[in-house]
Amino acid sequence: MTGPMPEGGYFVTPNTIVMSFRTTTLLLLSLPLVAVAQKRQPIIDVHLHAMTADAQGPPPLGMCTPIAEFPHWDPSVPYVEVFMAMFKEPPCKDPVWSPMTDQELMEQTLSAMEKLNIIGVVSGDLDRVKAWQKVLPERIIPALDLHIDEHAPRPEQVGELFKQGDIAVLGELLTQYRGILPTDERLAPYWAMAEELDIPVSIHLGPGPPGVIYLGAGQYRARMHSALTMEEVLVKYPKLRVNVMHAGFPMLDDLLAVLYAHPQVYVDVGVIVYTQPRPAFYRYLQAIMDHGFGKRVMFGTDQMVWPGVIERAVQVIEEAPFLSPEQKRDIFYNNAARFLRLSPEEIERHHKL
Numbered sequence: 001m002t003g004p005m006p007e008g009g010y011f012v013t014p015n016t017i018v019m020s021f022r023t024t025t026l027l028l029l030s031l032p033l034v035a036v037a038q039k040r041q042p043i044i045d046v047h048l049h050a051m052t053a054d055a056q057g058p059p060p061l062g063m064c065t066p067i068a069e070f071p072h073w074d075p076s077v078p079y080v081e082v083f084m085a086m087f088k089e090p091p092c093k094d095p096v097w098s099p100m101t102d103q104e105l106m107e108q109t110l111s112a113m114e115k116l117n118i119i120g121v122v123s124g125d126l127d128r129v130k131a132w133q134k135v136l137p138e139r140i141i142p143a144l145d146l147h148i149d150e151h152a153p154r155p156e157q158v159g160e161l162f163k164q165g166d167i168a169v170l171g172e173l174l175t176q177y178r179g180i181l182p183t184d185e186r187l188a189p190y191w192a193m194a195e196e197l198d199i200p201v202s203i204h205l206g207p208g209p210p211g212v213i214y215l216g217a218g219q220y221r222a223r224m225h226s227a228l229t230m231e232e233v234l235v236k237y238p239k240l241r242v243n244v245m246h247a248g249f250p251m252l253d254d255l256l257a258v259l260y261a262h263p264q265v266y267v268d269v270g271v272i273v274y275t276q277p278r279p280a281f282y283r284y285l286q287a288i289m290d291h292g293f294g295k296r297v298m299f300g301t302d303q304m305v306w307p308g309v310i311e312r313a314v315q316v317i318e319e320a321p322f323l324s325p326e327q328k329r330d331i332f333y334n335n336a337a338r339f340l341r342l343s344p345e346e347i348e349r350h351h352k353l
């Protein structure tokens with residue numbers, strides 16, 4: 001890693017452990033040594049973004065984890081005022097504040113990845129993803145965000161990027177924000193291309209910012225949270241590998257039906273893992289596990305402009321009382337490795353990082 005990256009103390013390297021022995025031997029010996037020396041197992045975060053610091057509004061923005069109460073709006077005032085107040089005066093005692101600059105956002109995200117031993121599928125504008133990848137190449141799997149609009153790269157251009165190794169995943173597909181269903185004919189050539197070239201695809205199906213319809217995404221619809229909106233695409237392109245981002249929250253029955261009927265579908269827990277109050281998130285995740293779909297849940301954060309949520313999201317999974325250690329490893333790593341079809345060599349490399 002190069003550049004002005006994180007301060008020491010974030011990293012438990014053999015050197016820092018030796019230093020600790022020298023300086024604080026007595027204190028350290030009273031702690032469980034194994035816990036200090038043991039390296040974290042690798043985690044794959046399939047839902048990271050490389051964005052600008054002002055992508056979600058003028059920084060700093062304070063994110064509560066969880067958001068204990070979602071906004072209540074009296075339409076006599078513009079909703080944007082209610083919404084922004086939630087981030088400018090966050091109603092919790094320990095919000096995660098977003099950094100002020102693009103550079104800090106990158107550094108803090110990459111430093112969280114190093115600290116927690118995360119390999120990330122990082123999506124965004126391709127130039128930005130590449131810039132981040134240059135700093136931490138061994139931990140970044142590049143991906144391309146896609147809106148369907150006049151700026152969208154054509155399917156064959158996306159295919160070229162994949163063939164050249166510039167991207168490994170297509171997504172986040174952000175079509176829901178514009179009211180474009182997965183079955184929309186404008187998406188058909190992308191599905192066909194992804195199936196033909198065997199590109200894993202991640203699509204946003206679930207919550208955007210609360211009340212986003214009244215923040216400008218006038219075509220967004222709540223019913224589009226449903227994983228069932230993907231069904232005809234799954235049938236038409238049966239070799240597609242699909243990650244339902246945000247796990248189609250909160251439309252649990254729809255998701256369970258899709259997971260049952262379409263065994264190739266995976267989900268990630270992006271955003272809901274840290275924004276939902278724990279009882280709500282745990283109920284949702286536990287239902288997926290209880291129904292026997294524990295091999296298809298992937299860890300994802302969707303940190304956006306809040307690198308500090310990554311560690312909190314890891315903690316939410318680690319502290320889930322209903323998950324066995326094996327289920328946690330599946331969610332943190334094994335399921336994503338299978339979905340992404342990582343080679344044995346790649347998996348071994350991740351375990352040596």
Ligand SMILES: [Zn+2]
Nearest residue numbers: 172204245246
């Ligand atoms: Zn999303």
